[in-house]
Structures are given as structure tokens and as C-alpha cells.
Amino acid sequence: MVPLILVLLLVLILFGAGFALKVLWWIAAIVLVVWLVGFIARSGSGGGRSRWYRW
Structure with a gap:
């Protein structure tokens, strides 16, 4: 159960970063x-x- 949660968390982090x-x-x-x-x-x-700007 813990490895599945870790994999899903990794997928969520990578999707968010992308x-x-x-x-x-x-x-x-x-x-x-x-x-x-x-x-x-x-x-x-x-x-x-x-x-119109000060660059």
C-alpha cells in the first residue's frame, strides 16, 4: 500500500511540475x-x- 501511495505522489508531483x-x-x-x-x-x-516603461 505504501509503495502505491509513493508512486501516485510522485506522478502527482511530476504532473504539477510539468x-x-x-x-x-x-x-x-x-x-x-x-x-x-x-x-x-x-x-x-x-x-x-x-x-512607456523605464528599462
Whole structure:
């Protein structure tokens, strides 16, 4: 009974880690898109201080 519980716990941990890593990849992709939009908007504004972020 104990080995079965340990195997199920291991499967649950691995499934949770895989889901968390997939969510982190989506967040990283969204941040990259926002950064690229900001970079394009800044380069097309004439080089003034009209940046909408302070990176």
C-alpha cells in the first residue's frame, strides 16, 4: 500500500511540475511580446522621452 501511495505522489508531483513549467513558458512568451511591442513603439516615436516603461 505504501509503495502505491509513493508512486501516485510522485506522478502527482511530476504532473504539477510539468504544468508549472508550461505556464512559465507562456508567461515568458507574453513578456517577450510586450517587450518587443515596447521596443518597436519606442523606436518609431522619434527618439524622444516618450517611453512607456523605464528599462
